[in-house]
Amino acid sequence: MFIQPKLNYSFDALEPYIDKETMEIHYEKHHANYYKNFNDITQKYPDLKKMSLEEILKNLPSLSVNKADRKKIQNNGGGSLNHDLFWETMNPNNKKNQNLTKEIEIEFGNIEKFKEIFSQIALNHFGSGWAWLVGDKDNKLKVYSLPNQDSPLSISDTPLLCLDLWEHAYYLKYQNKRADYIASWWNLIKII
Numbered sequence: 466m467f468i469q470p471k472l473n474y475s476f477d478a479l480e481p482y483i484d485k486e487t488m489e490i491h492y493e494k495h496h497a498n499y500y501k502n503f504n505d506i507t508q509k510y511p512d513l514k515k516m517s518l519e520e521i522l523k524n525l526p527s528l529s530v531n532k533a534d535r536k537k538i539q540n541n542g543g544g545s546l547n548h549d550l551f552w553e554t555m556n557p558n559n560k561k562n563q564n565l566t567k568e569i570e571i572e573f574g575n576i577e578k579f580k581e582i583f584s585q586i587a588l589n590h591f592g593s594g595w596a597w598l599v600g601d602k603d604n605k606l607k608v609y610s611l612p613n614q615d616s617p618l619s620i621s622d623t624p625l626l627c628l629d630l631w632e633h634a635y636y637l638k639y640q641n642k643r644a645d646y647i648a649s650w651w652n653l654i655k656i657i
């Protein structure tokens with residue numbers, strides 16, 4: 466069984482930037498459902514149950530599964546793990562992500578420049594997906610977006626920071642104003 470990690474803060478803890486109702490539906494319905502579907506599909510493959518979620522996504526192209534199931538594993542495994550990181554990086558009690566500052570300054574010049582680049586990518590991403598800050602194989606930081614629930618792990622990158630660009634992540638509060646959602650979200654990220 467792959468278990469959805471507990472959210473270590475209350476649904477209203479990210480107010481006013483992310484509203485309580487969005488958090489509740491997002492965590493209890495959307496995220497829970499990715500875990501449920503991921504468990505349903507991996508039931509069929511005893512080998513996968515011995516692997517971690519990370520290992521499965523890293524080895525996605527070489528898993529011994531049929532084509533339709535590989536797609537379900539990609540969508541629901543990514544949907545499970547991507548949100549795990551998303552919740553963790555916004556955790557008001559978590560100072561873990563503060564140590565990225567120096568690396569970001571080296572790679573992007575300064576934090577403001579990095580935020581600008583990341584925000585532009587998030588804003589310009591067409592349709593559903595995620596904006597990512599990742600470390601590549603040579604430990605170099607990169608920013609890009611990926612469609613749907615695709616994980617950077619499946620292209621050999623290590624996820625460090627992510628922003629959910631699916632409308633379910635912001636529509637109740639921000640409607641079509643993705644730029645406002647992105648600008649608000651930075652208030653929850655303590656990498657500086």
Ligand code: MN3
Binds near residue numbers: 491495548634
């Ligand atoms: Mn989501």
